[in-house]
Amino acid sequence: MKSITISDVAAHAEVSKSTVSQFLNKRYDYMGEKTKQRIEMAIDTLGYQPNIVARSLKQKSTKTIGVIVANILHNFSTEVSRAIEDVCNHSGFHMIICNADDDPVKEKHYIEILLAKQVDGLIIFPTGNNRDLYQKMLDNQYPLVFLDRSVEGIPISAIMLENEKASRLAVEHLVQKDYKRIGMLTTSIIHNISPRLERVSGYKKALHDYGLPMRDDYVNSVESSSVQDSLEEMLGLSEPPEAIVAGNDLVLIEILKFVKRHHLRLPEDLAVIGIDDVSFASFFTPPITTVAQPTFKMGKMAAEVLMDKINQKRIEDERLDYRFEPTLMVRDSVDNKDVT
Amino acid sequence: MKSITISDVAAHAEVSKSTVSQFLNKRYDYMGEKTKQRIEMAIDTLGYQPNIVARSLKQKSTKTIGVIVANILHNFSTEVSRAIEDVCNHSGFHMIICNADDDPVKEKHYIEILLAKQVDGLIIFPTGNNRDLYQKMLDNQYPLVFLDRSVEGIPISAIMLENEKASRLAVEHLVQKDYKRIGMLTTSIIHNISPRLERVSGYKKALHDYGLPMRDDYVNSVESSSVQDSLEEMLGLSEPPEAIVAGNDLVLIEILKFVKRHHLRLPEDLAVIGIDDVSFASFFTPPITTVAQPTFKMGKMAAEVLMDKINQKRIEDERLDYRFEPTLMVRDSVDNKDVT
DNA sequence: CTGAAAGCGCTTACAG
DNA sequence: CTGAAAGCGCTTACAG
Numbered sequence: 063m064k065s066i067t068i069s070d071v072a073a074h075a076e077v078s079k080s081t082v083s084q085f086l087n088k089r090y091d092y093m094g095e096k097t098k099q100r101i102e103m104a105i106d107t108l109g110y111q112p113n114i115v116a117r118s119l120k121q122k123s124t125k126t127i128g129v130i131v132a133n134i135l136h137n138f139s140t141e142v143s144r145a146i147e148d149v150c151n152h153s154g155f156h157m158i159i160c161n162a163d164d165d166p167v168k169e170k171h172y173i174e175i176l177l178a179k180q181v182d183g184l185i186i187f188p189t190g191n192n193r194d195l196y197q198k199m200l201d202n203q204y205p206l207v208f209l210d211r212s213v214e215g216i217p218i219s220a221i222m223l224e225n226e227k228a229s230r231l232a233v234e235h236l237v238q239k240d241y242k243r244i245g246m247l248t249t250s251i252i253h254n255i256s257p258r259l260e261r262v263s264g265y266k267k268a269l270h271d272y273g274l275p276m277r278d279d280y281v282n283s284v285e286s287s288s289v290q291d292s293l294e295e296m297l298g299l300s301e302p303p304e305a306i307v308a309g310n311d312l313v314l315i316e317i318l319k320f321v322k323r324h325h326l327r328l329p330e331d332l333a334v335i336g337i338d339d340v341s342f343a344s345f346f347t348p349p350i351t352t353v354a355q356p357t358f359k360m361g362k363m364a365a366e367v368l369m370d371k372i373n374q375k376r377i378e379d380e381r382l383d384y385r386f387e388p389t390l391m392v393r394d395s396v397d398n399k400d401v402t
Numbered sequence: 403m404k405s406i407t408i409s410d411v412a413a414h415a416e417v418s419k420s421t422v423s424q425f426l427n428k429r430y431d432y433m434g435e436k437t438k439q440r441i442e443m444a445i446d447t448l449g450y451q452p453n454i455v456a457r458s459l460k461q462k463s464t465k466t467i468g469v470i471v472a473n474i475l476h477n478f479s480t481e482v483s484r485a486i487e488d489v490c491n492h493s494g495f496h497m498i499i500c501n502a503d504d505d506p507v508k509e510k511h512y513i514e515i516l517l518a519k520q521v522d523g524l525i526i527f528p529t530g531n532n533r534d535l536y537q538k539m540l541d542n543q544y545p546l547v548f549l550d551r552s553v554e555g556i557p558i559s560a561i562m563l564e565n566e567k568a569s570r571l572a573v574e575h576l577v578q579k580d581y582k583r584i585g586m587l588t589t590s591i592i593h594n595i596s597p598r599l600e601r602v603s604g605y606k607k608a609l610h611d612y613g614l615p616m617r618d619d620y621v622n623s624v625e626s627s628s629v630q631d632s633l634e635e636m637l638g639l640s641e642p643p644e645a646i647v648a649g650n651d652l653v654l655i656e657i658l659k660f661v662k663r664h665h666l667r668l669p670e671d672l673a674v675i676g677i678d679d680v681s682f683a684s685f686f687t688p689p690i691t692t693v694a695q696p697t698f699k700m701g702k703m704a705a706e707v708l709m710d711k712i713n714q715k716r717i718e719d720e721r722l723d724y725r726f727e728p729t730l731m732v733r734d735s736v737d738n739k740d741v742t
Numbered sequence: 743c744t745g746a747a748a749g750c751g752c753t754t755a756c757a758g
Numbered sequence: 759c760t761g762a763a764a765g766c767g768c769t770t771a772c773a774g
Contacts, residue, residue, distance in 0.1 A: 065462075065767090067766090067767055067768085068767065068768065068769095069767080077744075077745085078744065078745040078746075079745085079746095079767090079768080079769090080744070080745055080746080080747095080769080080770080081743090081744055081745070083768070083769055083770085084744090084769095084770095086768095086769095087769080092743045092744080093743070093744085094743060094744085097743080097744080111514065111517060111518045112518060112767085112768075113459075113518065113520060113766090113767055113768070114515075114518045114519045114520065114768095115455060115458050115459050115464065115519065115520045115766090115767080115768090116459050116750090116766070116767035116768040116769090117767080117768055117769075118455050118750095118768090119453075119455050119456050119459050119750050119751065119752085119766090119767080119768075119769095120749080120750050120767085120768050120769045120770085121750085121768085121769070122405075122750075124455065134484070140480065144474070144501075147501070156498060156515070156519070157498075158496060158497075158498055159499065161484075161487070174451065175454075175496070177451060178451050178452060178453065178454045179454045179455065179496070180453060180454065180455045315681075315682070315685070318682075318685045319684070319685045321685075322684075322685040322687070322689075340682075341655075341681075341682075342655075342658075342680075342681075342682045342686070344659070344662075345655070345658045345659045345661075345662040346682070346686065346687070347662070347686070347687040349662075405751090407750090407751055407752085408751065408752065408753095409751080417760075417761085418760065418761045418762075419751090419752080419753090419761085419762095420753080420754080420760070420761055420762080420763095421759090421760055421761070423752070423753055423754085424753095424754095424760090426752095426753095427753080432759045432760080433759070433760085434759060434760085437759080437760080452751085452752075453750090453751055453752070454752095455750090455751080455752090456750070456751035456752040456753090456766090457751080457752055457753075458752090458766095459750090459751080459752075459753095459766050459767065459768085460751085460752050460753045460754085460765080460766050461752085461753070461766085462766075
């Protein structure tokens, strides 16, 4: 690309670079009408576009934020990203999305690169295993917000679902439909990912509140790739669960694959509720009952909180947790148990 | 964030900035062992991270590419983006994704911003309505590749599906299963989006080759939001189509919604084949027969061609079209017509 | 009302 | 083997 710089424009318009710069930044306060016009003409005829890199260097702001999602495969990540993008567009910001793939090493790498690229702030779905880095950014008052998850002992604003409530809604619905043997399957919990822990604990509490027994062989937290095996096991029990709560969309999909493969009937042979509303839920056969997250609102909030931090509002009275309400989407993958 | 610059490191290590810079860029040719160590120590103790913005300004390369997708809602866009990201990671590049939302105005805006941000190259799913801009980049030998679509009269490398073949595969499969009345529904064609045109023309040619009549009321190209109406109309004909080819994933989804809403049986009441393999195809009831694009390969190729252009290979012997083969994924949303 | 000068944090010939 | 100097393309006090 040919480079036309501010100097070229200045020369063409026969003014100084300073004046052109003032013009570009709309500081017209004392600018002569003819000067303005000459500059405008020069810009037009030369097809000048300011170099944002140069501007960023000087202004120490790139008008760009970084977003590091834990796993782009989750529908939640994609939807939230779109909401963030909307806010960015409105504020004249751009965003760079990175996918940590649930890998703390990748996450660390991305954080470092993005900081080196001088992004003005970061939204992170934390893997939870880079405490030093998180802490360092916190110490430096670097604009940062967590999304979906919080990290114990790192007091950074986190935008999250009422996760306990989410599984409670699922359990309650099943209880109302007269299910007693209710299982739960989530993705791996070994890294203490907060929403997963909370969803499991919400499930247990709800069972307890409804006086249902909590059986260890009805709950499991494994990698997506092992969901099939885990289901095999759980449904092979002498008294298998009659309903299963899927901890997120990926688990739900694995369950649906299992159901298909084994020619089970939904909900007669197995009732299912997924946390996360999947795209095909409404027109699946049967339509899938889910607990939806307000993804759009959550992404918007994350971006707004970050923008406030970038603009120096909100440094002091840091509010930590922003919790959002889940919504039960009643469809047909759960039916009245007594009918069967 | 506190800023530690190369000067701080130089001071701490008691060498010049030049030497530190050499070190950073691994030009150790003549560097004394003790110098190296002193610099390394300084970097460590200060926690220095180079400022990429400053480097970019000097080097006139941001090691970043832009990707402008026509519509992020298409599954194709997401998958292709992930493939591009892989290549970027391998080459030490980053990418900024923008969603033009099928809107030429947004597309123009994003192209301009990305150029101003000095990205080293661009992968565009062109809306087709910014010919001047495309042409200008071409004239400037700016590294650019088109994906999914080409633009008539703008000779820029384009990575595309064998679109005619894709609809041909669909029609052939239906013909083999003894279907005669075959319709096709695609998203709007008014902007002459090349893959849509090609898919419709492939459909027509295939019908012709199999001696089937081509009926105008069996083909329609409308916005996603009007697919329902269009189906209503088509299936309300006195001799309605018995099978429909969906031009892409969004159309497929609309068709499935329609089928659900009207309690149609798949494939007994209506057979369906979608172009684009959707995530839920395999475990849907019935599993959906589709024509898949090699999304990963296509994204990879786009990124590789772009990298070559950025690295000055491939400017001369510009190859224009890279066409990829579609694959029929036989599942159960099409069955033997004679059986019914 | 406008311009000269310094500076953002790097890199890169070039000199020694 | 290392450093001084210029420069990438902007912006921003400050002077006049």
